[in-house]
Amino acid sequence: MSPVEKIRSLYGDDHYICRFQERGDIEAEFAKIGAKEVLKNILAFRTPGPFYFPKGKGFGYSAERAPWLTEEDLDYYVSRFEKTGFTGGVNYYRAFGLNWELNAPWSRAQVKVPVKFIVGELDLSYHVPGTKDYIHKGWFQKFVPLLHEIIVLEGAAHFVNQEKPEEINEHIHAFLKQF
Incomplete structure (x- = not known):
């Protein structure tokens, strides 16, 4: 089963990855909503769970600008x-199936370089069913044998490097000093 089919079976058609599949559809909706509103809602998303975007209903609310994001940075984005437009970014999700097919020969490959894994505790991908067990109960390390440490940043969501830049820099610096 392809990743998109799996996501659809778990979460339904309104899950953002499923909604992003049809070319032009989500771009038209985002154009109606406006780039600023779209970016505010995406960048401020802090719900540890699936992100839904029902067709024709937008986000269902207007988010405040994320506190880690300046108005100047938001305006630049x-x-x-x-x-x-959003097509370039959305195409990443449209290519899930293709990437899955092309990478199939390496699906059991190991990452054989030293790794420090950092994730935000509120990152929606961290809350996909089975992910925490995979990361924390040894399965992740089977594919990343040189995993040095797993860091779950409290209060951070998906954009950890922007939400907690000092902590990220400290973790990276401490990791690199080992070598």
Whole structure:
């Protein structure tokens, strides 16, 4: 079963990855909502669980700007997406199936370099069923045998490097000093 089919079976058609599959559909909805509102809602998402985007209903609320994001930075991102649209970013999700197929020969490959894994405790991907067990109960280390440490950053969501830049820098620096 492809990753998109699996996501659809777990969460239904309104899950954002499923909604992003049809070319032009989500772009049209995002254009109606406006780049600033789209980015505010995506960047401020802090619910540890699936992200739904029901067709024609938008986000269902208007998020405040994420506290770690300055108005100046938000305006810059908005100006870029107003120029290019969201297709480039959304295509990443459209390529899930293709990437899954192309990477199949390496599905059991190991990452054989030293690794320090950092995730936000509120990151929606950290709350996909089975993910925490995979990470914390040894399965992750079977594929990443040189895993040095797993860090779960309290109060952080998906954009950990922007939400907690000092902590991320400290973790990276401490990790690199070992070598």
